[in-house]
Amino acid sequence: MVSNSDFVGRDIISVGDFGREELLFLLDAADRFESETRPLLAGKVAAALFFEPSTRTRLSFESAMGRLGGCCIGFAEGGVSSQAKGETLADTVRVVEGYGDLILIRHPREGSARLAAEFAGVPVVNCGDGAHQHPTQTFVDLYTMRRECKRLDGLHVVFVGDLRYGRTVHSLVTTLGHFDARLTLVSPSFLRLPKELRRELQEREVDFTEAQKVEPVIADADVIYVTRIQRERFTDPLEFEKAKDAFRIDNTMLHKAQPGVAILHPLPRVNEIPPEVDSHPHAAYFRQAHYGVAVRKAILGLLLGQAGEDTA
Amino acid sequence: MSRQPTYKVSALTQGTVLDHLRARSALRALRVLRLPPDTTIMVGVNLPSKRHERKDLIKIEGYELTQEEAAKVALISPDATLSIIREYDVVQKTELTLPVTFRGLIRCVNPSCIVHEERVPGLFRVEGNDPVSVRCEYCETSFAEEFFEFL
Incomplete structure (x- = not known):
């Protein structure tokens, strides 16, 4: 106790x-x-x-x-x-x-x-x-999920963006293992979650799958956790231009998601969530910062x- | 008449015998120990073993390993035995074991780890035995024996 x-x-x-x-x-x-x-x-x-x-x-x-x-x-x-x-x-x-x-x-x-x-x-x-x-950020992320979804157990969380370098994602995916979460990891192939972390998730029997497109996987998402893709990670500027559009969440896409889906972002955001999404009732990223x-x-x-x- | 193979290695007057080393680990252990250049050393590699299928053996004439040196060997070959010889007699025999945690001995493999900047020895938790693997207690990076850089 x-x-x-x-x-x-x-x-x-x-x-x-x-x-x-x-x-x-x-x-x-x-x-x-x-x-x-x-x-x-x-x-x-x-x-x-x-x-x-x-x-x-x-x-x-x-x-x-x-x-x-x-x-x-x-x-x-x-x-x-x-x-x-x-x-x-x-x-x-x-x-x-x-x-x-x-x-x-x-x-x-x-x-x-x-x-x-x-x-x-x-x-x-x-x-x-x-x-x-960055443990206190992870606590804030968990708190936001619980506040927005009214529960923490058994959530389907879709992570989108740079999953390789983002420490907030690394801490969060392992911690969600305590709460029977189902994870979908969407990123360009070279920004996948690091191998050691994928192995750790497997060892802890966390249910996760990887994908390279956002749209097909968000239909039953409870949370979409978006991260910034940074230009400096790319050697080819054209690849960056393609990736920043491919890993972006907009209102058209969100029509295919559940009405109650919570959209989180550790901020700062750049292109990955356009301002039009801010008025979505479950765009929770500013509340997340306030929590x-x-x-x-x-x-x-x-x-x-x-x-x-x-x-x- | 069948002839059993024998391995003729001189008995030590005094010094250290490392026996039951994991097969093919002896040369790595010697590189790590950095013994004085004029030391007489006898090395057996891939010898038949009752305990395991094969083992390595090192005899070091006139030199007794320190505790720190023994701890380094344990990180390469846990379960080896270390015998201190004086006047042909074994005066001390120890089974090497892996510690739960240890300070120093190796460098953290993560170049971004704080220990490379601060004047403190690394602190490691042993995670695996075969192969030996550790986790840095500061940056939490895990790495296996093949990446150990000994101090």
Whole structure:
């Protein structure tokens, strides 16, 4: 049985550290924290070490901390930190742990959050370590699916776009294995989900199929999770032009989907979802970004010993 | 009269015997150990074995492997035995085993892993025995023994 004490002082580094019950506990906490306005974290300080740029993750954490009465300190790009002067990450973390009650870290190197957690005496939250993990984004994605679809078990989730390099997709496909999901992976052949991850899905007996066209597979989709295909991944510009149109979701296509299908995107989007889709009642990508505040309020609250329950 | 094949290898006065090494692993083990260049070494490859079909054997004259060196051999050939010889007697015999986790010994195969930038040894969790495979505890990259780069 999961309880609040399982989260107090805990590091959040990789989705692999969380089982099904813990994930559900966290999502329930996000439901409670969404409307939480009490200054539960008054006097608490989150130290945000963003060695790489971030908009949604950093701002939603700052918003979450502010809405709970705490504050955020830190920097938003690596060039201004002491690392630019040659300081190791381990030393930076040992200094900063004295300034905050919790450390939020985004760093270009894979495994950096785990290393930071090893040296920090306060909880560390991984806000993206290179191409490796971005666990709080995965929690937000799960929360969005549950909010939009009113359930999390047995969903048919269609992933579209760059499935090779997108860390949000990597974390999410393995985590959906806890919820008996059926996955359809739609991508250009050279942007398929990496082999190791496909093997992991097979080992965990996750039901998944691969496809190269979106339209034939969306009829019974509960969720369409779209990701950006980046021009720099292509050596041939013509191939990019073809791919960006082939892996795009528009209203004509959505007529063939179930009326309740939820359309998600970790954002930023470019061409893959045209603005006409924004008015679709289940275009959930902006709500998804907004749910990030509720989920991150829950994370901050739980790690710092506030459950957000009505104690009256 | 039938003649049984025999393998004549001098007994060690003192040193280390690595026996029951996985077949065809001895040369890799020696490359990894980087023993002093004037060390006398006897190597048997693909010898008949009762325990397995074939095995390798290494005898190192006048040199006792350190714990760290033994740990490296274990990553190449778990289940090997290591005997320390002094004055022709076996004074210590150990069955090598794979640890659950270990620090250092090898480099993480992922060039983007943080350990290449920080001054900390890698931390690995053993995932498989045959072939040996590990997972970096920092970046969570899994890789097999053929990709091990020893320190």
